[in-house]
Amino acid sequence: MTEPAITKDLIEAHGIKPDEYDRILEIIGREPTFTELGIFSAMWNEHCSYKSSKLHLRKLPTKGPQVICGPGENAGVVDIGDGQAVVFKMESHNHPSYIEPYQGAATGVGGILRDVFTMGARPIASMNALSFGEPAHHKTRQLVNGVVEGIGGYGNCFGVPCVGGEVRFDPAYNGNCLVNAFAAGLADADKIFYSAASGVGMPVVYLGAKTGRDGVGGATMASAEFDDTIEEKRPTVQVGDPFTEKRLMEATLELMQTGAVISIQDMGAAGLTCSAVEMGDKGGLGVKLHLENVPQREENMTAYEMMLSESQERMLMVLKPELEAEARAVFVKWDLDFAIVGETIPEDRFLILHNGDVKADLPLSKLSSEAPEYDRPWEPTPEATPLEDVPQIDPIDGLKALISSPNYAGKQWVYEQYDTMVMADSARTPGLGAGIVRVHGTDKLLSFTSDVTPRYVKANPVEGGKQAVAEAYRNLCATGAKPLATTDNLNFGNPEKPAIMGQFVGALDGIGQACLVLDMPIVSGNVSLYNETDGQAILPTPTIGAVGLIDHPDHVIGNEVREGHVAIVIGETEGHLGQSALLAEVFNRVEGDAPAVDLEAEKAHGEFIRANRDLITACTDLSDGGLALAAFEMAEAAGVGVQLDDDSTPFLFGEDQARYLVACNFDKAEALMVAAGSAGIPIVTVGKFTGTTMRMGASEAELDELSAIYRNSFAAAVA
């Protein structure tokens, strides 16, 4: 079959800029073939090359005694003691999910699970952070339903419990929804598998499902803005098969036990191209592939299609040749493909043969090392306009406005569609605060949270970036966990616009500062840029996923209040209403600065909570919606009323940071006051949990009435 001629239009259609094409010519000294152009486009797009973000990502703190493997591999690896490690990462599947919500979200989950088990870890927990447009927008309902069903359809069948996440709505996501999927797995710390190939002449083995034409060009699609041609992009979305993924996971973990794996890499974005180049590049080797040996599920596939297909549930492995029979037997057992498709070669060369014809012959290391890297111009985000006066409102009216918005209503409609209990180790399922999963067969537990407040990041990227990490830190501390490490999923608009790039640089600065002070290094992550439609960018959304360790079930801090408990706030309340939930939901005003984050206070207060876990029966962090929303959520979950003494709007709805709401009996409350006094931690009694109503000052409503609003509003708005 003759390949199309290389024209200006063809180059542009591959997302390759003229100066980037000149660079290709310089590297190979000739015009590329069609397949080669596809390979360059796959390797050099924003999604795979991080060309706009790399420079800034390097500044993030990624090290610490707990870190076994930081960014650069399929997922981060963190020590949890006793020779065990937690392996985790968060990754976006935004563009595909907007085009085809069910499959886009499903394959997002599949991709992140593969990243985790490729490293030798069995997935034990997942989370999903979702951002959608305003509920009234004509696409929102379809996207919410499709995305949630896709996540459930994949994760439930695969068999990993979903233990947390976020769902938000804002008009800024009308043209681009965000689907950020997190997965964590458990592995032996000395049995982690990496992607660097080693040894010359070693067989390169293709594992898993067959290759089809789905997802060709997906990574390139995800590296551009949307416009009105979006419907034509549907064929670039992959199709998921969770049953095959489940078998691939079991087979891969079994294969690893045979000792046959030298290195392994999943085929994600840019499929066979990216995985083969990565294994070769990291090992300082070349790779030769014979494409006629690739298992194919469609006829007459070209080299170009095979190299760029993003068919799911596939892996590439470098095999110890003497153990081929054992390795093959595992894949026969699980009824999956196992095909030797190439070999490692000593020279720096990526050689693609198809039925004897050379389809590509490129210097392998240059595909990644010579990928473009940009120091994009950026301008700092202007200082936020000062907040005008906020009128005092009736506290119950304010609370009702919040809990009847799908942003702050209960998310049961979402998480009841996910299996939150499979594996029978979920110590805390979604609903209130971080999720907790037991480390099977040990006394240890892991806490998981995912946080960001995009309004803050837009108003003040540095403080907003800090806040996302600080909130994750608090959510972990509130369960009694020691925060261990972080994964960041950075969702922004078009980086070629200096204002957007300024948001990115600012947010990363804040995230880096917070991770350093709070000792939560970044161990993995993902960047999703070009989340824009017709020039309208999303809110800057750097989602922070974080993991904490609890060493014994007795050390878990609960979240269930009981009748008669004292309600205590730890941390200073000044009543910061800028960029608050109240301001946005009640007054429809998005104004003022983000709350300032005092990282030293965050650290001290978090440590205080952990050190005094025996005095704290229930704990939650205070974040958007302030004390009023947190107290209501705690009361609602337990079915016990609450009385807060103060009725001032800033006190109840302010979003000052470094604060927790704690509940315990009177004796423990007294002891906690003493402990806080001697540690110099701000602490104040704000009321108590009692009765069947929620009362703030003189404003009061039946808890049942509020609960009905809280539990029904989400489905009413978007289901």
Added chain:
Amino acid sequence: MKAAVLVFPGSNCDRDLVVAFEAAGADVTMVWHKETSLPDGIDIVGVPGGFSYGDYLRCGAIAANSPITRDLKAHAERGGYVLGICNGFQVLTETGLLPGALLRNAGLKYICKTVPLKVQTSDSIFTEGYNAGDVVGFPIAHHDGNYYADDETLAQLEGENRIAFTYEDNPNGSRGDIAGILSHNRRVLGMMPHPERAADIGHGGTDGAALFRACVGALTPA
């Protein structure tokens, strides 16, 4: 007492079921779906939850024709005990070991939450640890748990006191609020809710532990 837990390639509650059986004192073997016979001396076979063969066709339809399922049927026909949970219940109806079928949930959505169930009979080794009329909380997690049987079958199930559990607040549209049923000889139980997810204080409560304790107790020689 010896239990076997079947493992289909898409089973994902197999380990959970093994853990619950073992906690109750059973000696458990996992049996791969490509095996053609159960190990000797098995008292009870657990058919676990999950997505047996992906369940892209009717749930459990392919599993009902897998190699190990032939011996599962023979085991049941010999009077052996069988506990099918969730996908396991779907497999048991597909094999014909239990009557009826599990249709898509009435609300068309997957549902995962803990629901209250009423124990309808204590007359089986599975339910003798409860009193008829007890209300217990077990998690459900399914997309196709809407139990259907014709009027005649329902009347027979009721007449023979073979309805083991009913939903207090029917989540999926099941006829007669049915959550679990027994075979004619009362030795095969199929149920959509997951007792193995409620058999541990650190996870989902302990209401399900009595089911495993009773099974293991009844089948352990004195």
